[in-house]
Amino acid sequence: xxxxxxxxxxxxxxxxxxxxxxxxxxxxxxxxxxxxxxxxxxxxxxxxxxxxxxxxxxxxxxxxxxxxxxxxxxxxxxxxxxxxxxxxxxxxxxxxxxxxxxxxxxxxxxxxxxxxxxxxxxxxxxxxxxxxxxxxxxxxxxxxxxxxxxxxxxxxxxxxxxxxxxxxxxxxxxxxxxxxxxxxxxxxxxxxxxxxxxxxxxxxxxxxxxxxxxxxxxxxxxxxxxxxxxxxxxxxxxxxxxxxxxxxxxxxxxxxxxxxxxxxxxxxxxxxxxxxxxxxxxxxxxxxxxxxxxxxxxxxxxxxxxxxxxxxxxxxxxxxxxxxxxxxxxxxxxxxxxxxxxxxxxxxxxxxxxxxxxxxxxxxxxxxxxxxxxxxxxxxxxxxxxxxxxxxxxxxxxxxxxxxxxxxxxxxxxxxxxxxxxxxxxxxxxxxxxxxxxxxxxxxxxxxxxxxxxxxxxxxxxxxxxxxxxxxxxxxxxxxxxxxxxxxxxxxxxxxxxxxxxxxxxxxxxxxxxxxxxxxxxxxxxxxxxxxxxxxxxxxxxxxxx
Ligand SMILES: Nc1ncnc2c1ncn2[C@@H]1O[C@H](COP(=O)(O)OP(=O)(O)O)[C@@H](O)[C@H]1O
Ligand SMILES: Cc1ncc(COP(=O)(O)O)c(N)n1
Ligand SMILES: [Mg+2]
Numbered sequence: 001x002x003x004x005x006x007x008x009x010x011x012x013x014x015x016x017x018x019x020x021x022x023x024x025x026x027x028x029x030x031x032x033x034x035x036x037x038x039x040x041x042x043x044x045x046x047x048x049x050x051x052x053x054x055x056x057x058x059x060x061x062x063x064x065x066x067x068x069x070x071x072x073x074x075x076x077x078x079x080x081x082x083x084x085x086x087x088x089x090x091x092x093x094x095x096x097x098x099x100x101x102x103x104x105x106x107x108x109x110x111x112x113x114x115x116x117x118x119x120x121x122x123x124x125x126x127x128x129x130x131x132x133x134x135x136x137x138x139x140x141x142x143x144x145x146x147x148x149x150x151x152x153x154x155x156x157x158x159x160x161x162x163x164x165x166x167x168x169x170x171x172x173x174x175x176x177x178x179x180x181x182x183x184x185x186x187x188x189x190x191x192x193x194x195x196x197x198x199x200x201x202x203x204x205x206x207x208x209x210x211x212x213x214x215x216x217x218x219x220x221x222x223x224x225x226x227x228x229x230x231x232x233x234x235x236x237x238x239x240x241x242x243x244x245x246x247x248x249x250x251x252x253x254x255x256x257x258x259x260x261x262x263x264x265x266x267x268x269x270x271x272x273x274x275x276x277x278x279x280x281x282x283x284x285x286x287x288x289x290x291x292x293x294x295x296x297x298x299x300x301x302x303x304x305x306x307x308x309x310x311x312x313x314x315x316x317x318x319x320x321x322x323x324x325x326x327x328x329x330x331x332x333x334x335x336x337x338x339x340x341x342x343x344x345x346x347x348x349x350x351x352x353x354x355x356x357x358x359x360x361x362x363x364x365x366x367x368x369x370x371x372x373x374x375x376x377x378x379x380x381x382x383x384x385x386x387x388x389x390x391x392x393x394x395x396x397x398x399x400x401x402x403x404x405x406x407x408x409x410x411x412x413x414x415x416x417x418x419x420x421x422x423x424x425x426x427x428x429x430x431x432x433x434x435x436x437x438x439x440x441x442x443x444x445x446x447x448x449x450x451x452x453x454x455x456x457x458x459x460x461x462x463x464x465x466x467x468x469x470x471x472x473x474x475x476x477x478x479x480x481x482x483x484x485x486x487x488x489x490x491x492x493x494x495x496x497x498x499x500x501x502x503x504x505x506x507x508x509x510x511x512x513x514x515x516x517x518x519x520x521x522x523x524x525x526x527x528x529x530x531x532x533x534x535x536x537x538x539x540x541x542x543x544x545x546x
Pocket of ligand 1: 161188189190226227228229236237238251252253254255256259261262263264266288291292295
């Protein structure tokens with residue numbers, strides 16, 4: 001399916017129905033005559049046809065409870081800005097308790113639906129869900145050969161999370177022999193991967209890797225073994241394999257009963273992202289983030305009395321502050337020149353926090369943290385709100401030191417915590433997946449814990465002796481190197497860094513050392529913008545040399 005094919009010619013010449021012809025009479029208006037009001041809508045409709053709309057066709061079952069299946073697919077694609085047409089393979093009677101009945105659509109009629117959509121509607125990507133019989137899998141394969149699309153995403157739905165069978169064992173061979181070799185990605189959950197491989201047991205990440213490799217040998221270009229149902233796992237870990245490299249996609253495990261439809265949603269999001277032009281790995285990463293965020297925002301919703309509820313795909317409509325863009329917000333390169341404020345210093349120089357932040361950004365700071373240890377909460381919150389506006393208008397992330405409450409109330413981009421503050425995993429629970437979390441670490445063990453807790457970066461120091469933090473042992477270059485080499489997260493160096501020594505820190509050439517964090521060197525100075533500018537050029541020069 002990889003090659004991009006032009007849309008096939010229509011099966012039969014398109015003749016509009018009488019009703020359509022009445023609503024949209026054929027154009028007769030001369031271009032020189034200004035259109036009558038009645039003609040305007042038609043002209044708009046004609047213009048709109050020229051705009052591309054990423055199009056996913058889902059071939060799946062209907063879930064009467066609307067948490068999974070076709071209903072989940074349409075909502076997921078809509079949330080990500082793709083059009084979703086639907087070929088229904090089965091109608092299920094289903095709720096939050098389980099599946100009470102399945103009524104398969106006759107093969108010929110599945111074929112007819114496929115022909116209707118694929119022959120006319122410029123489908124970019126086909127996503128499959130519940131395919132209840134081998135005959136239906138075959139009809140789909142035939143249709144795809146006749147009407148090729150850019151990509152095929154196969155979610156081999158066999159058993160619902162409630163344990164009910166959605167596709168019998170007779171489909172297994174057809175899946176393996178006919179559909180998988182056409183697929184760009186296959187996304188089994190643990191139970192499905194096990195069934196596809198003859199009931200092997202999958203209990204560890206290493207088992208998931210072996211399964212991904214074995215399924216890859218059946219012919220798809222990529223495999224994602226999903227670990228949502230992995231017992232005793234504190235993270236939600238999926239294993240991606242493209243035939244060369246295994247990538248562990250690790251997400252927060254959201255504590256909620258509302259996980260019905262996660263698999264359908266993930267596959268539809270992958271399809272939507274592919275239709276929008278993403279590469280496969282980026283599509284999978286974005287899809288996983290979407291599921292994580294949707295579960296997080298829906299964790300306390302209640303529909304139905306059974307053990308597995310639906311979640312809200314359109315959560316972003318309810319939280320206007322939550323922007324989809326923030327899903328991809330953290331860029332480790334933002335750690336390059338990290339400005340950390342200090343209330344004492346700004347008071348000494350007669351500056352407000354806002355003025356200090358503006359000046360640091362003007363000088364080229366790439367991320368800002370408000371570290372206001374002695375400011376009253378009300379004053380701190382007001383300053384934080386003002387700084388959020390300043391930073392957002394410059395595209396610079398703003399983090400709050402320690403105070404999760406102030407970060408939430410000001411809608412800052414994240415929080416930085418120390419070893420004696422709230423643990424990073426608790427901060428993550430409160431802030432959700434879209435925000436940035438940093439942790440101060442002095443040892444490899446602390447760095448490992450920060451990674452496990454779901455932090456985005458660590459701050460490592462004090463590299464040099466500092467006056468801004470009491471009782472802070474100095475790590476020196478050796479300590480910094482040890483932590484950097486052990487850390488799975490990007491690192492920013494902190495502690496006594498200034499224009500005189502910043503270059504030597506970057507010249508250590510440690511691969512995950514992304515930048516330096518500075519307090520006094522910027523804010524205990526007369527002109528913050530000038531100091532920031534000169535530090536920035538020192539860092540740039542050092543990076544060019546190392
Ligand atoms: N509680 C959870 N928190 C976060 N992510 C989850 C959770 N449960 C499932 N996921 C994610 O949802 C996606 C679908 O996985 P899974 O539930 O295993 O598939 P299926 O719905 O097909 O059984 C995966 O990316 C998985 O990691
Ligand atoms: C029609 C239909 N398709 C797919 C699923 C799988 O969803 P889940 O694994 O979340 O139960 C389902 N329950 N119903
Ligand atoms: Mg699931």
